[in-house]
Amino acid sequence: MEKEQHKNGGNKYSIIVPTYNERLNIALIVFLIFKHLRDFDFEIIIVDDGSPDGTQEIVKQLQQVYGEDRILLRARPRKLGLGTAYSHGLKHASGNFVVIMDADLSHHPKYLPSFIKKQLETGASIVTGTRYVKGGGVHGWNLMRKLTSRGANVLAQTLLWPGVSDLTGSFRLYKKSVLEEVISSCVSKGYVFQMEIIVRASRKGYHIEEVPITFVDRLFGSSKLGGSEIVGYLKGLAYLLITT
Helix, strand or coil, X not given: CHHHXXXXXXXXXXXXXXXXXXXXXXXXXXXHHHHHCCCCEEEEEEEEECCCCCHHHHHHHHHHHHCCCCEEECCECCXXXXXXXXXXHHHCCCCCEEEECCCCCCCCHHHHHHXXXXXXXXXXXXXXXXXXXXXXXXXXXXXXXXXXXXXXXXXXXXXXXXXXXXXXXXXXXXXXXXXHHHHCCCCCCCCHHHHHHHHHHHHCCCCEEEEECEEECCCCCCCCCCHHHHHHHHHHHHHHHHHC
């Protein structure tokens, strides 16, 4: 414990992981979080939206291995959107910092110490992973998906000037008090939530730092990004252009 407190200043990190049909991924992501944060005080809050594939049963087995105080299952009855999943997890977070990351292994836990180090060095309110600076990138996407993602970011950068290079990324470290304050003003529920929260945080003048990451396409399961999410993104972009 003395080593732990010395290294992270006595901070505790609540890691919120929304899940839906992640039975094949959740055990590995939990193992990797414990591996890379062995010197830090943390808890993992899994918000599962009624996965029919048995995700919750796997999480309960993981609780027996790691402890219910380290892995918290906070299930919901059905899919209610990413934004509300983060809000739900935040209500159960006991840490003074909150990490938001995906369960599908696209966000590798090996970057978490770099996020924490950057925050401790700079005092940032938010540290966000970015694919679009030197050292960052994407692995496993075809050219069309890369162009779509890059185009979405360029469009948002041009219209919103958020001050960060990767608006649609969702791998971030927040001061809990900042996330609570900003999330209360957000209205998005789906994938556009990531963009809205970082834009609103920037507008409020919060200190945001970036860490380069390599985003890896999911290994197991299917992507939940579809046409409705793309339409939602464009609608959300227009909304933020008008309201921020």
